Amino acid sequence: MAREGGKDRGLFERIEKCRKCNGAEKGCDACNHTGRKSWGWCVEWYDQNGRRHRETCPTKTAARALHARRRAAVEEYRCNPEAVAAKRKKKLLLADATKLYRDEGATLHPRDWKRHEKIWTEAFPAATLEEITTRDLELWRAKRQKAVKPATVARDLAWLKHLFNLAIRDKHATENPVSAVRLKRPNNERVRYLKDEENEEARLRAKMDPADWPMVEFAFLTGLRRSEQFGMKWEHVDLGRRTLLVPRSKHGEKRHIPLSDRAHALLTALPSRGSSTWVFPSRTGKTPLDADNWVKRKFVPAVKAAELENFHWHDLRHDFASKLVMAGADLYAVKELMGHKSIQMTQRYAHLSPKRLLDTANLIGASKAAEP
Numbered sequence: 001m002a003r004e005g006g007k008d009r010g011l012f013e014r015i016e017k018c019r020k021c022n023g024a025e026k027g028c029d030a031c032n033h034t035g036r037k038s039w040g041w042c043v044e045w046y047d048q049n050g051r052r053h054r055e056t057c058p059t060k061t062a063a064r065a066l067h068a069r070r071r072a073a074v075e076e077y078r079c080n081p082e083a084v085a086a087k088r089k090k091k092l093l094l095a096d097a098t099k100l101y102r103d104e105g106a107t108l109h110p111r112d113w114k115r116h117e118k119i120w121t122e123a124f125p126a127a128t129l130e131e132i133t134t135r136d137l138e139l140w141r142a143k144r145q146k147a148v149k150p151a152t153v154a155r156d157l158a159w160l161k162h163l164f165n166l167a168i169r170d171k172h173a174t175e176n177p178v179s180a181v182r183l184k185r186p187n188n189e190r191v192r193y194l195k196d197e198e199n200e201e202a203r204l205r206a207k208m209d210p211a212d213w214p215m216v217e218f219a220f221l222t223g224l225r226r227s228e229q230f231g232m233k234w235e236h237v238d239l240g241r242r243t244l245l246v247p248r249s250k251h252g253e254k255r256h257i258p259l260s261d262r263a264h265a266l267l268t269a270l271p272s273r274g275s276s277t278w279v280f281p282s283r284t285g286k287t288p289l290d291a292d293n294w295v296k297r298k299f300v301p302a303v304k305a306a307e308l309e310n311f312h313w314h315d316l317r318h319d320f321a322s323k324l325v326m327a328g329a330d331l332y333a334v335k336e337l338m339g340h341k342s343i344q345m346t347q348r349y350a351h352l353s354p355k356r357l358l359d360t361a362n363l364i365g366a367s368k369a370a371e372p
Contacts, residue, residue, distance in 0.1 A: 010067050013040075014041065041057050042057075091128050095124075098117040138182070144156065164178055203308070217266060218263060219320075221260055224257070230288055230289055242264050
């Protein structure tokens with residue numbers, strides 16, 4: 001029981017009583033009961049909203065300490081409710097955080113946000129932001145990199161890092177565990193193009209249906225990404241000004257692409273012009289052509305039949321950039337045509353223009369020779 005004067009108010013001893021003698025002090029002979037037996041101590045306290053709570057402790061000392069902590073927490077809430085609210089915000093589930101910041105994921109492609117949301121929700125379905133540690137992410141990275149390429153792992157972690165930064169801004173988290181994850185810099189500087197000396201373009205064309213070849217030729221004439229090309233609409237094509245608008249590029253910005261004479265002629269001759277919204281429509285004309293399906297049915301078999309080693313659809317984009325650089329085009333102009341976010345991505349093609357570099361190096365020799 002509580003002491004006189006209320007010193008231990010809120011503390012109650014839990015007593016085991018015999019049903020026959022009702023817990024007599026000395027017990028009874030009928031039930032062979034030895035008297036009262038303590039089950040422990042009960043702590044009773046009221047929160048800031050007036051709700052009553054009860055908790056149990058094994059000893060009175062532990063009960064007294066628990067009661068003091070609960071009262072202090074209630075007083076802290078009354079004195080500094082903002083601090084308590086911020087503390088509560090930290091207990092945000094990762095799954096809920098992905099939904100909370102879904103609208104702020106506009107800097108990423110919507111499909112990327114949906115894909116990453118699925119990846120991390122499955123990885124940590126019931127974990128809060130505060131519970132996820134760098135060690136957890138290191139273990140996840142080791143498992144993930146066995147299934148996908150290092151560049152994919154890096155993008156996955158970069159997405160999560162962005163999510164944690166948003167949570168830290170809103171005080172849902174105090175630190176970003178992704179910052180300490182060790183990552184190898186992915187080396188994805190692969191450059192593959194159609195070699196003129198081996199007649200690879202002619203070999204590929206010979207193995208394709210003439211009706212399908214404009215799809216492939218337009219790819220290495222414009223350098224468009226596969227999603228950009230297969231998602232083209234006629235409203236984004238200006239044949240008069242000979243330009244093509246990409247409304248949303250990979251890095252989220254739009255860009256304009258000039259159409260060469262051959263690319264302009266290809267678009268002009270397409271049967272979908274005037275009959276469909278899409279430049280490359282499906283059979284019905286109401287939807288765009290399915291890129292995955294078309295590439296697997298038409299392009300991949302032709303590549304195998306032409307015996308082109310290690311050549312994929314994306315290499316048509318590499319072919320566009322490589323041929324421009326080998327023809328002496330400026331790297332910054334190639335960067336704009338390719339839609340690269342930084343010049344570093346375009347630098348991978350610099351080695352394809354050794355003559356241009358040699359001519360630049362010879363400028364110093366020419367200036368010395370001109371001196372008297």
